[in-house]
Amino acid sequence: METEYRFTHKHILSLDDLSPQDVDYILRVADSFKEISERPIKKVPTLRGKTVINLFFEPSTRTRLSFEVAAKRLSADTFNIAPSSSSTTKGETLVDTACNLAAMNPDIIIIRHPNSGAARLLARHINASVLNAGDGTHEHPSQALLDMMTVKEKKGRLAGLKVAIVGDITHSRVAHSNILGFSKMGATVTVSGPATLLPAGIEQMGATVCSSVEEAVADADVVMALRIQKERQRDPLIPSLREYANFFGITARTLAGAKPDALIMHPGPLNRGVEMDPAIADGPRSVILEQVTNGVAVRMALLYLIMGGD
Amino acid sequence: MAFFPLHESSLQPLLFTNGRIIDPVNGVDRSGDLLVDNGRIVATGEKLQPEHPGLRRIGLAGKWIVPGLVDMHVHLREPGEEYKETVASGTKAAAAGGFTAVAAMPNTKPVNDNQAVTTLIHVKAAAGYARVYPVGAISPGSSGDNLAEYGEMRRAGVVALSDDGRPVSDSQLMRRALEYAGNHHLLVISHAEELALSRHGAMNEGSLSTRLGLIGIPRVAEEIMVYRDLALARYTGRPIHIAHVSTREAVSLIRRAKEMGCRVTAETAPHYFTLTEEAVGRYDARAKMNPPLRTADDVAAIKEGLRDGTLDAIATDHAPHSELEKDVEFDLAANGIIGLETALPLALALVREGVITPSRLVELLAVNPARILGVAGGSLAVDGAADLTVIDPERQFVYTLDQIVSKSKNSPFLDWEMTGKAVLTVVGGRITYDGLQ
Numbered sequence: 001m002e003t004e005y006r007f008t009h010k011h012i013l014s015l016d017d018l019s020p021q022d023v024d025y026i027l028r029v030a031d032s033f034k035e036i037s038e039r040p041i042k043k044v045p046t047l048r049g050k051t052v053i054n055l056f057f058e059p060s061t062r063t064r065l066s067f068e069v070a071a072k073r074l075s076a077d078t079f080n081i082a083p084s085s086s087s088t089t090k091g092e093t094l095v096d097t098a099c100n101l102a103a104m105n106p107d108i109i110i111i112r113h114p115n116s117g118a119a120r121l122l123a124r125h126i127n128a129s130v131l132n133a134g135d136g137t138h139e140h141p142s143q144a145l146l147d148m149m150t151v152k153e154k155k156g157r158l159a160g161l162k163v164a165i166v167g168d169i170t171h172s173r174v175a176h177s178n179i180l181g182f183s184k185m186g187a188t189v190t191v192s193g194p195a196t197l198l199p200a201g202i203e204q205m206g207a208t209v210c211s212s213v214e215e216a217v218a219d220a221d222v223v224m225a226l227r228i229q230k231e232r233q234r235d236p237l238i239p240s241l242r243e244y245a246n247f248f249g250i251t252a253r254t255l256a257g258a259k260p261d262a263l264i265m266h267p268g269p270l271n272r273g274v275e276m277d278p279a280i281a282d283g284p285r286s287v288i289l290e291q292v293t294n295g296v297a298v299r300m301a302l303l304y305l306i307m308g309g310d
Numbered sequence: 311m312a313f314f315p316l317h318e319s320s321l322q323p324l325l326f327t328n329g330r331i332i333d334p335v336n337g338v339d340r341s342g343d344l345l346v347d348n349g350r351i352v353a354t355g356e357k358l359q360p361e362h363p364g365l366r367r368i369g370l371a372g373k374w375i376v377p378g379l380v381d382m383h384v385h386l387r388e389p390g391e392e393y394k395e396t397v398a399s400g401t402k403a404a405a406a407g408g409f410t411a412v413a414a415m416p417n418t419k420p421v422n423d424n425q426a427v428t429t430l431i432h433v434k435a436a437a438g439y440a441r442v443y444p445v446g447a448i449s450p451g452s453s454g455d456n457l458a459e460y461g462e463m464r465r466a467g468v469v470a471l472s473d474d475g476r477p478v479s480d481s482q483l484m485r486r487a488l489e490y491a492g493n494h495h496l497l498v499i500s501h502a503e504e505l506a507l508s509r510h511g512a513m514n515e516g517s518l519s520t521r522l523g524l525i526g527i528p529r530v531a532e533e534i535m536v537y538r539d540l541a542l543a544r545y546t547g548r549p550i551h552i553a554h555v556s557t558r559e560a561v562s563l564i565r566r567a568k569e570m571g572c573r574v575t576a577e578t579a580p581h582y583f584t585l586t587e588e589a590v591g592r593y594d595a596r597a598k599m600n601p602p603l604r605t606a607d608d609v610a611a612i613k614e615g616l617r618d619g620t621l622d623a624i625a626t627d628h629a630p631h632s633e634l635e636k637d638v639e640f641d642l643a644a645n646g647i648i649g650l651e652t653a654l655p656l657a658l659a660l661v662r663e664g665v666i667t668p669s670r671l672v673e674l675l676a677v678n679p680a681r682i683l684g685v686a687g688g689s690l691a692v693d694g695a696a697d698l699t700v701i702d703p704e705r706q707f708v709y710t711l712d713q714i715v716s717k718s719k720n721s722p723f724l725d726w727e728m729t730g731k732a733v734l735t736v737v738g739g740r741i742t743y744d745g746l747q
Contacts, residue, residue, distance in 0.1 A: 016521075093637075093638055094638065094639060095637060095638070113639070115639035115640065115641050115642065116522055116523035116524050116593070116639075116640065116641065117522065117523075117524075117592070117593030117639060117640045117641075118639050120592055120593055121593065121638075121639060121640075135523070136523050136524075136641070137523035137524075137525075138522060138523030138524075139523065170520075173523060176520075176521070176523060199519075199520040199526075200515050200516050200517065200519070200520055200526060200528075201516045201517020201518070201519075201520050201521075202517070202520055203517070204517035204520075204521070205517065205520065205521055
C-alpha cells in the first residue's frame with residue numbers, strides 16, 4: 001500500500017534535509033501560490049495571526065523584500081530586524097539575540113547571517129520555525145528552490161537536464177544549494193570557474209568539475225552565472241575583474257556550445273559586464289527576472305508548509 | 311570516587327598485591343606485588359610480607375599497575391581564565407584520568423614567558439592533584455618577534471619551551487630559539503602550523519568543509535611547518551618535539567627524519583586516532599580543534615605511527631573552554647577539547663584493537679613523555695618516587711556530563727561508552743584519586 005506523502009519539516013535549513021519528494025511538493029505548492037501575486041487583491045488569509053521575523057545580519061534587498069512580500073501576501077505580521085552583523089562585538093551572542101526574539105513568541109524566524117551554520121544554531125535554541133535565508137558560505141535553500149521552480153516551469157522537468165554553474169563556487173551558498181538540489185532531482189550539474197574558486201571535494205556534493213567554461217556549458221540546458229563576491233575574498237583569488245570577465249564571463253562566445261534554448265540564470269545582484277555580458281543578461285534566453293517573481297511564490301510555499309500547511 | 315590534593319594526602323605505606331605490573335623500562339610485564347613506603351617504591355616481587363604499621367593492602371586482581379601517566383600537553387588556563395580551568399581543577403581531572411604529572415602550555419593570560427608566571431603556577435600546583443611542569447613561551451607574549459628569558463624561566467622551573475596556540479611564523483626566530491634553548495638545556499616543542507594557509511579556517515579542508523560552507527585548514531598547513539622545524543632541528547643539531555600530529559604526511563616526515571638520525575620526538579592526541587572530521591557533523595563545536603580532525607586515512611597513519619615508534623607519546627592537548635566560547639557560530643567557536651579523563655580509555659581501545667600492546671601503551675603515556683621532558687617518572691624501579699597508576703582494563707562506564715571532573719565540559723566523547731579506566735592514582739606515595747570502589 002502506498003503511504004500518503006506528508007511534508008513534515010519544521011525548519012528549512014539546508015537542501016540536504018529535503019527529499020526529492022519534498023522538493024517536488026514545495027515546487028507544486030509554489031506553483032499554485034503564484035497566481036495569488038497576479039490578482040488585483042494580492043492577499044490570502046492563510047497565515048493570519050502568525051508572526052514572521054526577518055532577522056538579517058547581512059545587507060540584503062531582494063531576499064529580504066521577497067520574504068516580506070511572501071509573508072504579507074499570506075497575511076502574516078512581519079517584522080524586520082537588521083542587527084549589525086557584528087552584534088557579537090556588542091556583547092550579545094547570536095543565541096542571546098535569538099532567545100530574546102523567541103521570548104516574543106514569533107512563529108517563524110527567517111535568518112540571514114555571515115556565519116555558516118548560524119541558522120542551524122538558531123534552530124537548536126528556539127521553538128519557532130527557522131528559515132535559512134543564507135548562512136555564510138553554506139546554503140541558501142529558498143534561492144535553489146526558486147531556481148528549480150523556474151527551470152521546471154520552462155523545461156517541464158528537472159530530471160535529465162544539464163545545468164552548468166559558472167563562477168565563484170567556493171563562496172557561493174547559492175551554488176551549494178543548487179548543486180545539492182538539482183542533482184537530488186536527477187539533473188547533471190557541471191561547475192567551472194577559476195581554480196582558486198573551486199572548493200575541495202565539490203564533486204562529492206554532486207557536481208562535475210570542468211576545466212573550462214566552454215566545457216562546462218557544452219550541451220547545457222541551463223547556464224547559471226554566480227556573483228563575484230568581492231566582500232568574501234580575503235585571499236588573492238583572481239587577478240582582476242577584467243581578466244575574470246574575459247575568461248569566465250558568460251558571453252555569446254562561451255555560450256556557443258550550450259543548447260540553443262538554454263536558460264540563462266543569475267541569482268543577483270548582477271555585476272554587469274563581469275559575470276555576464278549585458279546583452280546575454282537582457283537577452284531572450286535570460287530568465288533572471290522570472291527567478292525573482294518565482295522567489296515570492298517559493299517563499300510563500302515555504303512559509304505555508306513549515307506552518308503545517310492546510 | 312574520592313580525590314585528595316597533594317598537600318592533604320598522607321604518606322601511608324601501600325601494598326599492592328597480585329596486580330599485573332607493566333614497567334617497560336625495566337623489561338617487566340608480570341603479575342606480582344609492589345610495596346610503597348615513605349613516598350618511594352621499596353619492593354616489588356611475589357607474595358611480599360611487609361610489616362609496616364598502618365599498611366594499606368590493595369588487591370589488584372585483574373588490574374594493571376603502571377608508572378604514573380604523564381601528559382606532556384595540557385592547558386590549565388591559570389592564570390587568567392580561571393572560569394575555564396584552574397591548576398587545581400585541571401590536575402584533579404588529570405588524577406581522575408590516571409595522570410600523575412602534566413606539562414602546562416604557556417598560553418595563559420598573561421603568557422608564561424617569565425619566571426613570575428612560572429613561579430605562580432608552581433605555587434598553585436602545590437595544592438593540586440598532580441605534578442605540574444610548566445612550559446615556557448618561545449617569545450615574550452608569544453608574539454613571535456624575540457626570544458623570551460629562557461634561563462630565568464628554567465631556573466624558575468620550566469621544563470620545555472613552546473609556541474603552542476600561537477605558532478612561530480618567523481623561521482629565523484625558530485632557529486634562534488632552538489639554538490638558545492640549548493644553552494639552558496630546554497626542549498623546544500613545535501606547534502606546527504603555517505598560518506598563511508590555515509588562517510580563518512574552522513575545520514579540515516575537504517568535501518565536508520565545502521558542504522558545510524566552512525573555511526578549510528589544509529593538511530599542508532601542518533606539514534610545511536613540520537618539515538621546516540625538522541629541517542631547522544637538523545641544521546642546528548638541536549632536538550625538537552612536534553606537538554599534536556594529525557596528518558599522514560606529517561607522520562611520514564617524522565619517520566624519515568628519525569631514519570636520518572634527526573633528534574625528533576612527536577606526540578599525537580587521542581582524538582586524532584579516534585575521530586575523523588565527520589564528528590563535526592552539523593556544526594558541533596565540540597569537535598572543533600586545532601589542528602582539526604582529519605580523515606580516516608590520516609587516522610590509520612597516526613595509528614601506524616603509534617605502533618611503529620614514529621610517534622613517541624600520546625598527549626591530550628586538554629583545552630578547556632566554557633559554553634561562552636563553544637555555543638556560538640562554528641567559525642567563532644574556540645578551538646580545543648578537554649581530554650584528561652578520556653585519554654586512557656581511548657588508548658586502551660587501541661590495545662583491544664590490536665594496534666599496540668599494553669607495554670607500548672605505557673611507553674606512550676608514561677615512559678616517553680617523562681623521558682622527552684627530562685622529568686622523573688616513567689619507571690617502577692625500586693627506590694624511585696612512587697608515581698603510579700592502577701588501571702582496570704575491563705571497567706565499563708559511560709562518560710556522562712555529571713562525572714566530568716574538569717571545570718569545562720567541551721568533549722566530543724560525551725555519552726560515549728568506554729571500557730577501561732584508571733581506578734587509583736598515586737603521586738609520590740600519596741593517593742590523589744581513589745576510584746577502586
